[in-house]
Amino acid sequence: MCGVCGIVSWGEAPDLPLLRRMMNRLGHRGPDGNGFYRDRHAALGHTRLAIIDTSHGAQPLCNEDGTVWVTFNGEIFNYVELRDELRRCGHAFRTASDTEVIVHAWEEWGTGCFSRFNGQWALALWDRREQRLVLSRDRLGVRPLFFVRRSTGLLFASEVKSIFADRSVPRAFDPVGLDQIFTYWSPIAPRTVFRDIEQLEPGYFAILDREGFRKAPYWGITFPPQGQEIRQDFQENAETLRERIVEAARLRFLRSDVPVGAYLSGGIDSSITAAVIARYTNAPLQTFSVRFSDSEFDEGQYQKKMSAVLGTQHEDIVVSPSDIAGVFPEVIQHAESPILRAAPAPLFLLSKLVRDNGYKVVVTGEGADEVLAGYDIFREARVRLFWSRDPGSAKRTRAAELLYPWMARSPGRVPAFARSFFGRHLDPGDPAFSHRPRWDSTSVISSMLSGDLRSEIDGASGDDILSAMPPGNEDWDPLSRAQWLEMTTLLPGYILASQGDRMLMANSVEGRFPFLDRDVVDFAGTLPANHKLFGLEEKYILKHAFADLVPDDIIYRPKQPYRAPDAMSFFTPDCPAWFGEVMSERSLESAGVFEPSVVAGLLAKCERTGGENMSNTDNMRLLAVVSTQLTYESLILEKRYGPLERPISDPSVAVDLVTDDRTV
């Protein structure tokens, strides 16, 4: 995994010092080397985290005659099979890297190459003869790719801060992008929270040439019509799912020339990936976990148990609320986005632990909850549907207790809660039936927005996520629609970004996700909904498929969503000085996002309780303000909370056709 950046200019030759500044800002993504290519119209930059073919495979890398160049972040896990196929087509390879497969695959199949890749990538290809730039991003958005379009060309990079190395790029929030975070938890691609900065949609490629800029999907999330799923045999499906997950985990563990570790959260997903690696490979396994000093969030006993069962070498880090506050500015500088939970901060500390132990690749369980229906939002939707069939029924009302066991201790509150939480947005034909309650509860953040920003949002044309749903979705099972929404919003925009790639790459660690393997995702999409969510049993087929590899008390334990202390992290006696500064009236007015008087009321409320026992909504509101303020200060004002640039070494690839210098 690496950092990529580049410039296309139809006027003057791309500015090489600018490219170097852009690369400097991606030093954390690729500390093992760097390189660049420049001709009259394009410049490609690369910072390398060397994982496959560490001695060769430096980038940018070209085809045999130097007419196609690529800068690539990620992994193509089926590169061995593709290389064999391309060799049979007559292509000659100079390295053993997956990067070289990309240029030959492009030559052989054009834009058809992307659907053949099984991996996680963000890449840019420059075709010198055609004077054409091609950008591409993996199916589900594991790797980031941002760009800004200009009349004279385009700038692209793995991270926004790299694009901001160009001082002529305006720095401002996009009001609609902010509003989307304060509703959906993430901006909806191609929008970002920064004005004029776009992100390439997952599963898309884009082309820029003299004819202009255009883009198209090469893959999309889809499901069969309800009742017409071709695979109905549960046992057979469980066996196939297991085969695919085993193969996906093996590929991600074995296709690396450096040691690969694994995360163990204590939940079923990472337990399965670690167990598969332990069972199906011969290599010793090193596992890593994050724990919490607060027992409410800690899953240490399950992590320890799983590690003991698998016989792994295990390291963990115990995170306190003060630790979260201490690193939070750096976390936001890497996330480059407001976030509504503090949960990414412990993962930032965890990837540091991984790196300090000499590892730079980890396999994790991300994606299982989306692909195989593990989240509470799916169970909630099923209960709401059940309840909506007869809202007056006292028995149906009790279904809420199945979601929230605390209700059993307060039976008198159940009917009122059910009416308030479940009793709205009950149109089963609504494609967003599952997500309306979340969007409603999140959008209370909007009540804190400044009048000016509110006016800008109201005056802007928003994006209609529902209109982007594939044709025929009205025939899908309600669970499939909910999965589509989750895989289009929260997964790429938060789980894989602010909580994934950015927290890993901040410490130069690559994450690999077997549950997001092409063959696993495609297969899971064909399954009947009740194989995934069976009644209210989440990830039912997954539990069934791996019941022999994971202890019962982990596989059948009630799901504990990964959470970290939120508001309480910022109201400890040793809270860092930055908190008071970014939350001051002056800073709030400068950023112009939130109404200072409303924020003052929220802060007073938190101070009264030390940030403890806050409601879910107030925790979310506080995190929204803190993280937005830090995004403003660190990205727009470029106030530094950590090293913004990591000076990179001399390039191992330096091809400058403008001055005709070449070092490869």
Next chain:
Amino acid sequence: MNREVVEQVLRDYYALRRPDTDPELEAVRVAILLEDVFKIRLSDAEIDAAVLTEVSSVAGLVARLRGDS
């Protein structure tokens, strides 16, 4: 829908978990499963532990509500 299918669904269900200690809540949980899997709708009287515990009575209920019998 034959009885074997209903039995298999219930077997799969019970293989995964221990029943709730509250019989009425357990009946609600089973009702959610049956309504989703078999696309039927149960009345309040049918969402009852006495009706939804015995496999044979559940199979009969599902068959009746689906119009299979």
